[in-house]
Amino acid sequence: MAKIELNSMGVDDSGIVKLRCSVKNYDWGKLGKESTVARLYASNSGEEQIEDDHAYAEFWMGTHESGSSYAILVEADEVVTNGDSEEEGGSKRNGCGLVSLKDWIGKNPSVLGDKVLRKWGANLPFLFKVLSVAKVLSIQAHPDKNLAEVLHKQQPGVYRDDNHKPEMALALTEFEALCGFISLEELKSVLHNVPEIIEVVGSAYAEEILQASEQDGEKRLKEILQSLFTGLMSVSNAVISEVISKLTSRLNLKREVRELTEKEELVLRLEKQHPGDIGVIAAFLFNYVKLKSGEALYLGANEPHAYIAGECVECMATSDNVVRAGLTPKNRDVQTLCSMLTYKQGFPKILSGVPSNPYTMKYIPPFDEFEVDRCILPQETSTILPPSPGPSIFMVLSGNGKISTESSEELITEGTVLFTPANTEVNIATISGLHLYRAGVNSSFFNETVISSSIQQHEK
Known part of the structure; x- marks a missing residue:
């Protein structure tokens, strides 16, 4: 053997x-x-x-x-x-x-x-x-x-x-995803149109939001939003169950006289998946994001989110830490979640990628640990990805072809996953077409390292 x-x-x-x-x-x-x-x-x-x-x-x-x-x-x-x-x-x-x-x-x-x-x-x-x-x-x-x-x-x-x-x-x-808190103006509109939130948290919290303005300053606005959100997420299950029942009844009656908004329709979908869950009402406070194929959303530490439906490639720092507080049967840590959030408001930035060659789009989030390339090759074409100073993982979503380096070659097809070492030039070729993704260390990390080294050498 x-x-x-x-x-x-x-x-x-x-x-x-x-x-x-x-x-x-x-x-x-x-x-x-x-x-x-x-x-x-x-x-x-x-x-x-x-x-x-x-x-x-x-x-x-x-x-x-x-x-x-x-x-x-x-x-x-x-x-x-x-x-x-x-x-x-x-x-x-x-x-x-x-x-x-x-x-x-x-x-x-x-x-x-x-x-x-x-x-x-x-x-x-x-x-x-x-x-x-x-x-x-x-x-x-x-x-x-x-x-x-x-x-x-x-x-x-x-x-x-x-x-x-x-x-x-x-x-x-x-x-589809929920991501980050809606703007102050949107939040005021929600409080006017979703009376169930005021019923849960009380009129005092709601009035603080309704009276707030951008002139109050970022710190004060975050404090007010944190109070509202923490009050909402901390309410008892018995109260929430009763209020959600009122909410769904009201929306179903509204549907008979007008078309529901996208957020209202979403809330009814979420209620069917997680009846009586506080997350159903909390969804009104978050941005509802719909990404098209090829668009990306990045999430920093301490930013609230929930993926709703669809398929995606995901890349992250090497961790599996998740603090949960709603729309789940798993362990919840409401106190930690409410205390850790940044409480930034406004619609998140959407990445469309930057072309690095005719077939490849590069997505560079503001995190050192990773970036992603999306490579779609038509039939009988090839492309070269230049050497990266860090390692890469390639994943083939569909199609077939081959990946080669100076010293090795692999035939690739749907489900093939490959690791390539740092400083490796990669040639990708296909006959019938190929759709693949590469994850690697963020290019800006190496650029910053080079700049930092140059500054240190100059100071010496």
Whole structure:
């Protein structure tokens, strides 16, 4: 039998490594073959069977322990590890030698590039996903680095790592989300038109909002909004259940005499998915965002959001920390969520991408850990992605073709996921057409590093 010692697993710095990736079957995911996640996972894993009654929610690509990817190194009968379990190093699946990507990077840290290694250590700084959303996800926010460290120390079973989690969602289909608080003027309109909110929080909170103006200053406006939101989210389940019943009855009667607004229709959809949930009313306070395919939304730490429906590519810092407070049967931490939010108001910025070649759009959020390229190649075309100083993960959404570097080549098709080391030029070619995505460390991180180094040299 072929044996591989984990400690001796080296790599050609310009080579390509194929990855076996993880799936999450959360109940909000799309069912069976309707789910892009299901199709990608089936192709990637070689498990062609897709269960029609199973929800396939997330396809994970990266090193986070909650859903680690595995490097496919050789065709082998056995993998010898430093431990006794798969989690401690390697495994044998379908005749392939598999080692967790995190362990493999730990043995080959040069694949990350010097700047990434110095900043984040021997680990991928980003986590790459595909989401197939059939039902709304929870109203949630992700903690900043300092809060993540505190929460992880206090509740390691709930907050499983100590990292922050800025993220970006890039729509594959029309993608609906709630994101950030509506403007002050919109909020006043909501209070005039949704009496149930005043019934829950009381007229004093509502009057503060109605009397507020931009001249009050940003700090004061945030304090007023925080008081209103905290009051709403903290009300008892019995009160909320009764008020939501009134709300739905009122909206259904309104529908008979006028067309409901998009937000009102959304609230009725959410109520069917989560009857009696405070998040149904809270939705009135958030921006309702509809992304078209190719548009992206980024979310910094401590910003409230909830994905509603559609499919997207998602990229984030390597973390799985989520603070929830509504539209979910999972653990809720209302006090933490209400205290951590920024309470910024206004519609979020939408990214349309910047062309980096005729077939590729680059999406660069204001976070060091990641950026995403969207590459759509027509039939019988090719393109070159120049070397990045950091590592990359490529995911093929559809089509087929090949990816090659100076020293290696891989045939690619739907569900193929590849890791390429830092400083690797990548050539992508197709015959029938190809749609793929690349996640990598943000280009601005390397530019800032170069500028910073130049300043230090000048000061010396």
